[in-house]
Amino acid sequence: MSERKRTETRMVPYPSGSFVPERDLGAQPVLECSHLGIEFGGLKAVEDFNIVMGPTEIGGLIGPNGAGKTTIFNLLTKVYQPTHGSILLQGRDLNPLTTVEVNRLGIARTFQNIRLFTNMTVEENVRIGLHNQIPCGMFSGILRLPAYFSAEKKQHEKAMELLSIFDMTGLADVKAGSLPYGAQRRLEIVRALATAPKLLLLDEPAAGMNPHETEELMENIIRIRDQFRIAILLIEHDMKLVMGICEDICVLNFGRIIAKGTPEQIQNNPVVIEAYLGKQRSEAGAEKEEKA
Amino acid sequence: MKRNSKFVSNLITYGIVIAAWLICSFWMGNGMSSSLKAMLVPICCYVVLAISLNLTVGISGELSLGHAGFMAIGAFTGAILSTWIIAAFPEMNKDLVLTLAVVGGGVTTMIAGALIGIPVLRLRGDYLAIVTLAFGEIIRNILNMFYFSLDGSRLFGSFGNPNIPGKMIYNGAMGIKGVKMLAHFNAGVLLILFALAVVLNLINSRSGRAIMATRDNRIAAESVGINITKYKMMAFVTSAALAGMAGALYANNFYSIQSSKFNVDTSIQILVFVVMGGIGNMRGTVIATTLLYLLPELLRDFSQYRMLIYAIMLILVMVLGNNPLLRNLWMNINPFRKPLKRRAKADE
Ligand SMILES: Nc1ncnc2c1ncn2[C@@H]1O[C@H](COP(=O)(O)OP(=O)(O)OP(=O)(O)O)[C@@H](O)[C@H]1O
Numbered sequence: 188m189s190e191r192k193r194t195e196t197r198m199v200p201y202p203s204g205s206f207v208p209e210r211d212l213g214a215q216p217v218l219e220c221s222h223l224g225i226e227f228g229g230l231k232a233v234e235d236f237n238i239v240m241g242p243t244e245i246g247g248l249i250g251p252n253g254a255g256k257t258t259i260f261n262l263l264t265k266v267y268q269p270t271h272g273s274i275l276l277q278g279r280d281l282n283p284l285t286t287v288e289v290n291r292l293g294i295a296r297t298f299q300n301i302r303l304f305t306n307m308t309v310e311e312n313v314r315i316g317l318h319n320q321i322p323c324g325m326f327s328g329i330l331r332l333p334a335y336f337s338a339e340k341k342q343h344e345k346a347m348e349l350l351s352i353f354d355m356t357g358l359a360d361v362k363a364g365s366l367p368y369g370a371q372r373r374l375e376i377v378r379a380l381a382t383a384p385k386l387l388l389l390d391e392p393a394a395g396m397n398p399h400e401t402e403e404l405m406e407n408i409i410r411i412r413d414q415f416r417i418a419i420l421l422i423e424h425d426m427k428l429v430m431g432i433c434e435d436i437c438v439l440n441f442g443r444i445i446a447k448g449t450p451e452q453i454q455n456n457p458v459v460i461e462a463y464l465g466k467q468r469s470e471a472g473a474e475k476e477e478k479a
Numbered sequence: 480m481k482r483n484s485k486f487v488s489n490l491i492t493y494g495i496v497i498a499a500w501l502i503c504s505f506w507m508g509n510g511m512s513s514s515l516k517a518m519l520v521p522i523c524c525y526v527v528l529a530i531s532l533n534l535t536v537g538i539s540g541e542l543s544l545g546h547a548g549f550m551a552i553g554a555f556t557g558a559i560l561s562t563w564i565i566a567a568f569p570e571m572n573k574d575l576v577l578t579l580a581v582v583g584g585g586v587t588t589m590i591a592g593a594l595i596g597i598p599v600l601r602l603r604g605d606y607l608a609i610v611t612l613a614f615g616e617i618i619r620n621i622l623n624m625f626y627f628s629l630d631g632s633r634l635f636g637s638f639g640n641p642n643i644p645g646k647m648i649y650n651g652a653m654g655i656k657g658v659k660m661l662a663h664f665n666a667g668v669l670l671i672l673f674a675l676a677v678v679l680n681l682i683n684s685r686s687g688r689a690i691m692a693t694r695d696n697r698i699a700a701e702s703v704g705i706n707i708t709k710y711k712m713m714a715f716v717t718s719a720a721l722a723g724m725a726g727a728l729y730a731n732n733f734y735s736i737q738s739s740k741f742n743v744d745t746s747i748q749i750l751v752f753v754v755m756g757g758i759g760n761m762r763g764t765v766i767a768t769t770l771l772y773l774l775p776e777l778l779r780d781f782s783q784y785r786m787l788i789y790a791i792m793l794i795l796v797m798v799l800g801n802n803p804l805l806r807n808l809w810m811n812i813n814p815f816r817k818p819l820k821r822r823a824k825a826d827e
């Protein structure tokens with residue numbers, strides 16, 4: 188099903204040399220990065236990164252370990268201040284903003300090394316994600332004013348609604364830290380969605396998931412895109428997921444883009460095979476041999 | 480279900496305080512020793528101080544070593560206020576005077592907390608602890624520079640200049656004299672209930688969750704749009720205000736009081752109550768503070784060993800409390816206790 192969804196979209200050229208899905212052509216891009224870069228000391232972790240994302244596009248960011256993928260997420264969310272280039276979110280420059288402001292403007296993310304509030308329940312984690320969506324002042328909370336009760340009720344309902352995307356309402360009272368790995372990754376996605384983003388960044392969402400869970404995740408990512416009408420940019424090493432749902436893929440190596448294109452173009456690109464896919468295949472092959 | 484159990488847990492906490500109040504009220508009329516009677520109000524004050532410090536240390540996750548400084552600001556503001564109000568409005572109901580003094584102490588300390596929080600909360604971990612320690616001492620030294628006097632019903636105050644008209648009530652390092660001792664046990668219990676309500680309600684609200692999110696994982700909290708500085712500040716200022724109120728009640732329990740009372744030892748003592756009661760555990764804090772404050776009284780013959788006993792208990796709590804096996808055991812005994820990790824894990 189997911190396979191079919193993707194192949195329906197046709198990528199069309201966008202003025203700055205990028206491609207967006209045909210359906211997003213008239214709309215303002217949600218994200219535009221140009222010449223984005225960062226140096227750590229002398230190390231150019233990311234260099235001359237350019238991307239344009241349509242408002243309902245699912246994009247992929249792949250590349251070998253240490254290529255700079257997570258660093259790009261950290262740049263987009265202003266965890267790191269870029270040393271070069273610009274980031275525009277719906278045309279708005281993110282350069283002077285902080286992580287918190289960027290989230291309020293509409294970028295939410297998950298983390299490669301999961302960062303949940305492990306001592307709190309699943310529902311509390313989502314409620315924290317709803318922080319700016321359903322406000323309630325400190326004094327209403329302390330004095331238990333009616334505003335407090337109505338906000339708590341709204342938060343509860345909204346949290347349950349969001350958890351139901353991944354069928355997790357039954358886990359609402361479980362400590363987040365005691366969830367299995369796959370469920371923790373899903374909860375992180377729900378928490379990010381709770382902030383009502385326009386662009387969702389997923390850092391290796393399928394890491395640690397079994398093939399069945401990954402399959403479900405693929406369907407859910409597409410469902411989230413369709414239901415919330417947002418753009419999703421994901422980093423992933425699982426090529427089945429990337430090739431299955433991404434409409435536009437960007438391959439990084441040593442901080443530089445080495446290829447861009449549709450899954451078909453990427454899969455058949457000799458440069459990509461040389462730098463990344465070939466290695467992945469031989470690694471997978473080696474694993475199989477070990478198992479055998 | 481979960482929220483229900485929290486609600487019940489909070490009710491039990493209030494219940495324990497009210498039960499203790501009933502028992503003590505009865506006992507006071509039926510042969511409570513005068514030395515114990517004299518300890519009731521200070522116990523209440525220390526319970527409030529420990530609850531408020533637990534908000535900073537346990538809920539917000541910032542180790543503060545200067546809590547006695549806030550207590551001092553509240554104490555002197557409260558004592559000066561009550562002395563002046565009684566001189567200016569001799570007809571006023573004494574409990575109203577006390578309330579005004581306590582509220583005044585709280586508000587002043589809240590402002591001081593905000594001023595100190597701005598620089599201090601930029602720091603983290605051990606640095607923050609050291610700087611709060613320093614601020615505690617700075618506050619005490621600044622308070623030593625103030626002078627207040629009463630001329631009839633008029634209040635005079637000065638900074639660094641003891642030559643002010645009328646009768647001196649607050650004389651720099653010599654502290655305050657002639658306080659009317661309005662504090663009583665019922666007021667102390669009310670203040671405990673108030674502090675508990677503020678802290679417990681705060682914890683179970685959107686703001687409290689944001690404070691705890693900031694403590695548990697700063698980066699994740701920022702990634703969902705939580706303004707970390709704001710919520711650290713909120714916890715710190717609330718904590719300061721409650722400490723100031725406790726200080727004001729404390730000062731109104733004694734005829735005279737000097738700033739030397741509010742030194743590092745006192746800060747550490749409050750911290751000991753918090754650690755013993757459990758980081759982030761308000762009910763434990765109430766119980767531990769009461770027991771530890773009474774301990775020297777119970778062991779009156781060995782009272783010179785008080786600090787030794789503290790030290791040993793502190794070491795035991797540190798050693799035993801961090802043993803995972805034992806921790807699980809405690810948790811099983813106490814189903815309501817929330818295990819709280821002090822800091823967000825590693826890589827921050
Ligand atoms: N804060 C930092 N200081 C110095 N170097 C950094 C910092 N963050 C990242 N780097 C370096 O930048 C490079 C890219 O790291 P990044 O985490 O973005 O890789 P990645 O593509 O996400 O890899 P992986 O697939 O393993 O997650 C690495 O060489 C890393 O050591």
Ligand SMILES: [Mg+2]
Pocket residue numbers: 256257258299
């Ligand atoms: Mg990475």
